[in-house]
Each structure stands twice: as structure tokens, then as C-alpha cells.
Amino acid sequence: MPDKLVVLDGSTFFVSDGAGDTDGSEATGFFFQDVRHLARWSLSVDGTPMRVLTSRVIDYYSARIFGTRPIPRVGANPSISIQRDRIVAGGVHEDLWLRNHSEVEQQITLELEFGCDFADIFELKDGDAASGATTTVEVAKRAVTMWHERGGSRRATRIEWTADGRADVDRLHFEITLAPRGEWHTCLDVSTIVGGERHGARSGHGGIGTLEPQLPRSLADWLEDAPEVETDSDLVAHTYRRSLVDLAALRFRPLPGLTWSLPAAGLPWFMALFGRDSLLTAYMALPFQPHLAATTLEALSELQATEHDDFRDAEPGKVVHEVRRGWQATLAESPHAAYYGTHDATPLFLVLLDEYERWTGDRELVRRLEAAARAALAWIEGPGDPDGDGYLEYETRSSKGLRNQGWKDSWNAILFADGRLAEPPIAMCEIQGYAYDARRRVARLARVCWGDDELADRLDRDAADLRERFDRDFWLEERGHYALALDGAKRPVDALTSNVGHLLWSGIVPEARAEGLRERLMAPDMFSGWGTRTMSSLNAGYNPIEYHDGTVWPHDTAIVAEGLRRYGFREDASGLAWALFEAAGAFEYRLPEVFAGFDRETTAVPVEYPTASRPQAWAAAAPMLAIRTLLGLDAEDGTITEAPFLGPHMRVLRRRPR
Secondary structure (H helix, E strand, C coil): CCCCEEEEECCEEEEECCCCCECCCCCCEEEECCEEEECEEEEEECCEECEEEEEEEEECCEEEEEEECCCCCCCCCCCEEEEEEEEEECEEEEEEEEEECCCCCEEEEEEEEEECCCCEHHHHHHCCCCCCCCCEEEECCCEEEEEEEECCEEEEEEEEECCCCEECCCEEEEEEEECCCCEEEEEEEEEEEECCEEECCCCCCCCECCECCCCCCCHHHHHHHCCEEEECCHHHHHHHHHHHHHHHHCEECCCCCCCCCEECCECCCECCEEHHHHHHHHHHHCCCCCHHHHHHHHHHHHCCCCCCEHHHCECCCCCCCEECCCHHHHCCCCCCCCECCCCCHHHHHHHHHHHHHHHHCCHHHHHHCHHHHHHHHHHHHCCCCCCCCCCCCECCCCCCCCCCCCCCCCCCCCECCCCCECCCCEEEHHHHHHHHHHHHHHHHHHHHCCCCHHHHHHHHHHHHHHHHHHHHHHEECCCCEECCEECCCCCEECCCECHHHHHHHHCCCCHHHHHHHHHHHHCCCCECCCCEECECCCCCCCCCCCCCCCCECHHHHHHHHHHHHHCCCHHHHHHHHHHHHHHHHHCCCCCCCCECCCCHHHHCCCCECCCCCCCEHHHHHHHHHHHHHHHCCEEECCEEECCCCCHHHCCCEEEECC
């Protein structure tokens, strides 16, 4: 949301215009636990909006706005300034100042309009949010509380202030006399009440510099914990710092008792726990913030399915896709209180568990999560392969489930080269790669951590067998690449997509096939100049601004680059990694979730995707994986090795643990 002022504390966030105002259009306002608790929040001075002079985010959780009364003509000098400070830390805290810079007493009318629609984030996303949802408004001397009830569940938004003023059901009104060189100030606090529990600014009244989100590590400590990246490229340096700050901003604790935090998936639509997103984000960030992986693994093991539930697409051992706390989820209008419609998160859980142990040497966590890992493996070998053909394939059983359950999960993401829609059940190519990698990695953990050589030997054999069968069934000789998927009739879905780059990352590709895949991935129909397109521009379904059928996703490109490195294609891997940094520079060093797939030669700059999340977790982590690719970083038993290949764009790049 590049044109908005965004302040957030994990899954709690406030989106407004540059003046700090919101009228409830699109996904603006104050959100808590997947519900919009303020839709309207608009300040006027003498009946008109203030003129904004400067509007800046200070830290991800705080912003400062300076303005004046509207200036009647060019050359007129304003005598009144307005300062508006906003902090999101559990709730919202705002400080308002009016200052008189003249020698004359001034009379000012200040009004703050407010309103709540208590819309579920899904209602806003689908464009069917009901208006006027507030059922009860309680007005007190210095507080207004707005209540809403739905299906026996109640929520409230409470607004409090410190200065003398007049309150109505939808506005605060202040008549202010400013002495010569005088100042007026009020605090505004917005808290929520959910399930009888009140959530407000955690440290009471205070301003910027005194209030901060309550997390295990402050922003300063978070940045200090991360390794320093030394480089002669300002582009890489600025993007790395922006990525660290964005991952810090998205931190939250979705479960009580978690030692650390993990990132919500992305603002505004995905400010919740997503299994796949958290796993891939943690993997990419491992060399820089390894505790994200530990917390992600702990949280997802706690939420691992234990029973069959068709409404939630759940089977025992399956890793959760999405956890929501809005109206639809809590009232079971949707399955998203804990929805399991992802077919790749379960093998990725095992991939991350092994990679975490390699980087940290933390075998205690691996032993503690052995039961969860074995349950995930049992799902891969059982319910994840419902017809027993040896491939993981999905088809939703839920009336409100996802048609597609790989990372490309939009309804039309899986297309044949001629544009026809593939029918389920679907066996995605990259998910087979993840399953191959998971078996190899669990085999290693079984040997070194669990003392189960019998399991390890069986998994190694199974992985080798899967690799051979996959190459036989998915390879398209006439096209020179692997199929995107097998459809419900076991026919290869022949579109060329970025998914085949994930196969290189997983290691399932035989060495003899790798060069051919490299050529296809780096050809102009797949490489836009800024990154890897999700679909070849030569396919009938290609659209450069279609969510999964022609756009460029930074995390996807970073994984493709790392896959190329794995097979020794260092020059191409370096080129892809550098393209991501160049794209980041065009986005003020903050990569969006996704951007358009237009040719670089055509546009000269990367083109925005209209509804891309920013910040977004795996887009923020993508530059970290790109740095790993450039440096050739690998780890075993906590020992890190390095084999840099920087390419022509920089001479110096080093990772320095603090």
C-alpha cells in the first residue's frame, strides 16, 4: 500500500491517508484480530481537513504528521501548526498538538469524526462489508464505546481522550483558545474489547519514544541481533535493512506461551498465521534471524491436525494453512479458525526442521518435535496421497475450501499451455519436489537425532524411487521442461511456469536435466529482467497482471535463484538475485508481495500489481535468500561455509555475525 500511511504491531494495524485520516474505503482503518474496529477517523480544523506538510513513519509502529490550517492564498504564512503522532502497540495511541506561532490569541474548532463497521477482513476483501454495523454506542464524559454483536459474539471499540471537549455518537468536538505562542494538547486512546478482554496501548499514556509493541525483542535489539551485511552496494545495504525492519513489523505471537514471535504473512489481507508463508519466510531468513524458524516450527506443531475434518480440509499430521480470528472464523461461517487447505506446508515443515538444525545445531528442538515430524511424514505417506500413486495431490472437500492448494492457490492458477483449466485432483510438480527433499532430510534427522537408522534407510530408498518416477511421469520431452502438474486424469499439465525452478531448489531434478531447465528459466519468456515470471509469456494463459499467471513474485524468484546455485549455475543465480535488488530499489527498497511481469525493456521500471501486500513476509525475506545465494552460504551442524559469486555488480559482500 505505497500511497498509504501504515503503522502496525504484528497483526494489529492502522492504514490511513497521509493526513492520518480514513473514510473506510478499501482496507483502510484500524484492524484488530481480523476485524476493522475503526472505519472512519477523520480530523478537521475549522471545518476543513488540515493541509499536510510532512507525513512520515518513524518506526514501523509509529508515525508523525505535521500540518497547518488550509492556506487561503499563495504567499500567505500559516500561524497555526498541527502535530499528530500515532502509535500502534496493542491499541492505538495518538497525541494531538495545536501550536500558535503568532502574537495574537486564536480561536480554533477541532473536530474528530469516527465510526465503526466491525467488518471482517474477508468481507472487505470480497467487497461485501455491511455498512452501519454498530448496534450500541455509549457516550461518557471522556469516553465513547461502540459495541457490535454477531451470532452471540460481542466486540467493542472504545475511544478515550484527555482534554475537555464535547462528545457525540460519531464525533469529538473541541473549542480551543490558543494564547499567543500557546499550545494545546490531547491524548487519544483507542482500545478494543474482544471476548470480554480489553486490548489497548500497553504502557498507558505516552508518546513516540515511550510506547513500543510488547514483544520479546525491541526493534533496536532485533536489528542488533541480526548479522551485519558489509557491502559496497548501497542497494543491497538499504534493502537488507528494510527487510529486517519489515520482518520486525510483522512479528506477532499467535499462540500463548511462544518464547519468540513469527511474522504475519502480509498487510493488509494476510495479517495472520499462514503455514506455508511462515515456513518459507523462516527458511529464507535462517542465516539472519534463526529464531523465526524455531518459533514457526513450535507454533505449527501445536496447530498440527489430529483428526479428519472435511470442512477444514484437515487430516491427522497435516500442517495448518491459515488461522483467523474474525467473525467468520469464530462463528464457523468459514473454516479459517484453523484451515488446512495447503498441500505443501507439511513437507516444508520437515524441510525447515532439518535446515534449522543444520544452521543452529539445536538438536534439542528436533527431538522435542520428533512426534510432530513423524506425524507429518505419516501424512505425506498416507492422506496426502489419497489414491496411493506415490504423488501428493489435492482436492478440497470443504464447501468453502480452496480449489488450489499449492503456493499458487488462486482458482485459475493451474492452466495447460493452451489456457485450459486443469481439473482436480491436482498433483503439483514442486510439491513432489518438496516431498522428495523432506524424505531426504528426515532420513538425516532420523540418523543423527533420533537414532532410527531403519527409518532413515527406508526414506532414502523412497526418495530415490520418487525421483526416478517423477522424472518419468512429469518430464515433457517435446517441451524440454517438467509439467506444472498432473491433473485428475493423470495428464501432464504442460504450461511452463516458475514452479519448475522450485524443483531445482528441492534437488529432485537429475543432473542431466538441469542445463535444459536453466535455459528455459533464463529465456526471455520466463525472465522479465526483474525476476522470474510465474508463467511463460508464450503460454495462452499468460497475463502480466494476473496474480499467478504471469506476474513476478520476489520469493519465487529468490527460490529459483537458489535452485540454480544448487546445480552450479552461479552466474545465472547471481543475475537473478541482483535483479531482485534492482527491483527493490524501484520500490523504495521494500519488495512487494508481487509485481507485474512486463518486460524490463518495455517499462524501464517494475510495474505495481494493484493489490499487492506491502510489507509482506516472504517478500521481505527474499533479499536475505538472495544474499545467501550470492555468498554461497551453507551450513552443517552449526558450521557455516561460504563460496561467494557476486557477479559484476558489486565487489564486496560479507555477512558478519555480531
